[in-house]
Amino acid sequence: MAEVPALHGSTALWALTPTRPEARLRSVPAGRAARSAATFGPRVPRPSRGIPQAAGPAQPRTSMQRSAERPLSLTRRGRLVLVGLPIALGVAALILLGAFLTSQAQAGESLPAPAAAVEVSVAAGESLWDLALRYAPDRDPRDVVAEMVELNDLRSSVVQAGQDIAVPVGG
Structure with a gap:
């Protein structure tokens, strides 16, 4: 057979093999050839490992029988x-x-319990701190000032002279 000259690149592999026709036919044993030539009917299942097959005609199994054969x-x-x-x-x-x-x-x-409140008019030079010390001397002035700001909806602790303020009294 004649060798084809080698080519460089991706097609070089085919050039190294001799040219000859490939065999497309193969021999099959007689039993197998008869079965493959028959009509394509339903396949007969092979026996599974470890599960004995009953002899005789195959009967459909229920799901209980199948689950009893193998564990979950x-x-x-x-x-x-x-x-x-x-x-x-x-x-x-x-x-x-x-x-x-x-x-x-x-x-x-x-x-x-809601604390009792007194309406007071702020005098000139008075602050909320002064009012807290005068009307609730037994309480912390910081807490009383915070309550006055909340009770009167004030934006800050600064008040004007003549402004009416509700001051919580007592404890």
């Missing part, structure tokens, strides 16, 4: 769902329970 096996995803789903539901229940028990509505069960 779970995939990795199945095990993850079987274990992970209850854990996730438990964690979610704990979070909701914690949120319910620590909510603002539950935390403040009793409202503080």
